[in-house]
Amino acid sequence: MDLITFGESMVLFNPDLTGPLRYVNNFRKSLAGAESNVAIGLSRLGHKVGWFSKLGNDEFGRYILSVIRGEGVDVSNVVTDIKNPTGILFKERFSHVNPNVYYYRKHSAASNLMPEELNEEYIKNAKILHITGISLALSEKMRKSVFKAIKIAKDNGVLISFDPNIRLKLWPLEEAVPVILEVARLSDIILPGVDEAELLIGLKDPEGIAKAFIEMGCSTVAVKLGKDGCYVSNKEESHFVPGYKVEKVEDTVGAGDGFAAGFLSGVIRELKLFECAEYANGVGAMATLVSGDMEGLPTWQQLMEFTGKAKHIDR
Known part of the structure; x- marks a missing residue:
């Protein structure tokens, strides 16, 4: 397996109108989840990827499983929870600004994923384990599961990729910072946004951010700069x-x-x-062209055309 990732995926309800949700009557159902987005993105780019989580024994859980499996991602290690529901969220849209997000995920099935439910053989046979700060924020159980997965990966020479993905609606900053930095010190690849880095280590300049994370022990740092691209660094x-x-x-x-x-x-x-960064910028840009969290993620051929490395044949 090229990469394994795990975390909570939810059913997303996207409004068909802009404005406060109290005036919205119709929604479009789709999938949301940082880790499953990455898994689907890599699958579309031609890689062998696995994703696991804990889903409720409900129609929302079955929907999530069906969508992710349909994208070519291995879901053989997903656990079903007969007691707790699958999480959901709603977006609230206003013109020309980022949407508001309302989570309904407290006590969800995924937040109850326990360390003993991890498949050690599955994790240790991957090239990369990708984790995010969202999983760290969900619950103490999930946090322990993340650290167990990291230990399995470290013990077996699996590279650890980490996206801090700070979500202050899920946990306060003073709780988040020490936990995220602890994971950063254990990671090989870290992918912080420049705003996240300022919250975590008090630095704004990309070069200083990269240097700080490399000094912590990361071998590769990719600082996301939004529309301006990124700053990437290793030793x-x-x-x-x-x-x-x-x-x-x-x-x-x-x-x-x-x-x-x-x-x-x-x-x-x-x-x-440099090429890794080019393709990262390309996929990130293409994701913004389509409404939805993962719908705009491209295939390898589409990425090559978008980045000018292959010619697009229209007809």
Whole structure:
């Protein structure tokens, strides 16, 4: 398996109108979840990927399982919870600003994933274990599961990729910072946004951010700079890599997960650091072209065309 990831995926209800939800009557159902977004992104890019979680024994859980399996992601290690429900969330949209998100995930099935439910053989046979700060925020049980997965990976030479993904609606900053930094010190690849890094280590400049995380023990750092692209660094080289211009952004949610999928695809393909960053920027940009968290994630051919490395044949 090229990469294994795990975390909570939820059913997302997208309103058909902008404005406060009290005036909205119709919604479109889709999938949301940072880790499953990354898994789907990598699967579309041609990689062998596994995702697991704990889902409720309900129609929402069956829907999530069906969608992720249908994207070519291995879901053989998903656990079913007969007591707790699958989480859901609603978006609230206003023109030209990021949407508000309302979570209904407290005591969800995924937040009750326990360390003893992890399959050690499954994790240790992956090339990369990808985790996010969202899983750390869900519950004490899930947090212990994350640290157990990290230990399994470390003990078996599996690379650890970490996206801090700070969600202050899930836990307060003073609780989040020490836990996220503890995981950062255990990670090989870290993918922070520049705003997240400021919250975590008090630095704003990408070069200083990358240097700080490398000093913590990370071997590769990719600092997300939004539309400006990213700054990537390891112990041998560093680059500012410009982003791709998007004329009309439909939805920014999921762009960071697309960035992670593009970057990790480059790592799996053993590409140069600059190329990993180019593809990360490309997938992140393409994710914003479509409404939905994962719907805009491209195939490898689509990414090559978008980045100008292959010619698009229209008809």
